[in-house]
Structures are given as C-alpha cells and as structure tokens.
Amino acid sequence: MTPKPSNAYERILLTASKLFYQKGIQHVGINEVIAAADVAKRTFYKHFPSKDQLILEVMLYREKQWLQWFEESVEQRGKTAKEKLLATFDVLGEWYAQPDFRGCPFINAVLELANANHPVHHVSARLREAIRTHIKKLAAEAGVRDPETFSQQYLLLIGGASLMATIEGTPAGATHARQALSVLIDGS
Known part of the structure; x- marks a missing residue:
C-alpha cells in the first residue's frame, strides 16, 4: 500500500x-475528493477554489x-531513432x-468537457503537440523524408491504438500501430 503524501495539496491532487x-471527471464531486483525500473542506478550497x-x-x-x-520509457527502449x-x-x-x-486521460477529459474553450482542451492539445514534436525529431534523426507529415500520421496511429485499447480492452492496437509505423518508416 502506497502511503498518502503528507502535503494536503499533493494529496488532493493525486486523489x-x-x-x-x-x-x-463528471462523476466525481468535490465532497468525494475531500473525503478520499482526508482533508477539511476549508483546506480543499484554500488550494482549489473551484472544481474547474x-x-x-x-x-x-x-x-x-x-x-x-x-519520453523516458522510449529512450530506454532503443539505441537508434528508428528503434x-x-x-x-x-x-x-x-x-x-x-x-x-x-x-487516455486527455482524450477522456476532452470528451467529457465538451466546451472547446475549457483550459483542459488546451492542455490536451499542448500534450498532443509535445508528442508530435518529439516524434518529428526522432523521424528526422531516422532519416524520414517528411518528418512533419510523418508526425501527423503518427498521431493518427496513437489515437487509433488508444481508442482500440479503450473499446476492446486489449493492447492489440499497439501491435497493429507498430506494424503500420514500420511500414511508414520504411516507405519514406
């Protein structure tokens, strides 16, 4: 069993x-977070003035x-950019x-919070862009002819694999995406 952090802010955040x-997100109320984090309401609102x-x-x-x-997990798995x-x-x-x-918690959040102007949408878009930038860099290092287009194609693969895993409850989509990615790399 993992001990709870002593810092109330961190405990609330992790909980x-x-x-x-x-x-x-829509099915969890503030009172449930307060109870599970074992903090007082006043402490909660001191750190988080609203659920948003x-x-x-x-x-x-x-x-x-x-x-x-x-990024760390990928870095440990391969020596070359292609790997x-x-x-x-x-x-x-x-x-x-x-x-x-x-x-994917970011896709889930965007779908749950339908307002495209909600700051969570911006966080999700920023993460997506960070992934794409990382992939574009690796693609350039691997000698892919058009790293920009390749990085967009990659995002389609990761989105599809994540959706398959969510719907089917199996990691098989990652295997299929890896095979498709290999074809994209070799074809460039």
Whole structure:
C-alpha cells in the first residue's frame, strides 16, 4: 500500500487524479475528493477554489507526468531513432495492458468537457503537440523524408491504438500501430 503524501495539496491532487481517471471527471464531486483525500473542506478550497481549477491542475500534473514517462520509457527502449520510434508502441502497449487502463486521460477529459474553450482542451492539445514534436525529431534523426507529415500520421496511429485499447480492452492496437509505423518508416 502506497502511503498518502503528507502535503494536503499533493494529496488532493493525486486523489482527484485517481478518481477522475477511474470514474470520469463528471462523476466525481468535490465532497468525494475531500473525503478520499482526508482533508477539511476549508483546506480543499484554500488550494482549489473551484472544481474547474482542480480539473485543470490535475490535467497539468498528468501532462507533465505522462510526457516524462513516455519520453523516458522510449529512450530506454532503443539505441537508434528508428528503434525508439517503434518502441513508442511497445511502451503504449504495456500501458494499455495495465488492469486499471481506462483510456487516455486527455482524450477522456476532452470528451467529457465538451466546451472547446475549457483550459483542459488546451492542455490536451499542448500534450498532443509535445508528442508530435518529439516524434518529428526522432523521424528526422531516422532519416524520414517528411518528418512533419510523418508526425501527423503518427498521431493518427496513437489515437487509433488508444481508442482500440479503450473499446476492446486489449493492447492489440499497439501491435497493429507498430506494424503500420514500420511500414511508414520504411516507405519514406
């Protein structure tokens, strides 16, 4: 069992992150977060004046954590840029295979919060762009002729693989995406 952080802010943030991912943002109320984080209402509102602020800070936290995990995991998997590109779907496949996988939290948040002007949409778009930029850099290093187009095609593969994993409850989409990515790399 993981001990709870002693810092109330962090405890609330981590608790909300877990609950939002497990149940969905719209299905988790402030009182549930307060009770699960074991903090007083006053303490909660001192750190998060609204649920929207909590949602935003959770997604900013997740963005940083996810991108760091993804880039470090990929870096450890390959020596060449091509190996690293292909390894992205090995890493994602392992994530999709986790028993608590419930889809991409960024896609989930965008779908749940239909307002395109909600700050969470901007966080999700920024993460998507960070992934694309990282892939574009690896593609250039791998000698791909058009890294810009390749990076957009990659995003289609990762979106499709994530959706398959969510709907089908299996990491098989990552394997299919890896095969398609190999064809794209070799064809360039």
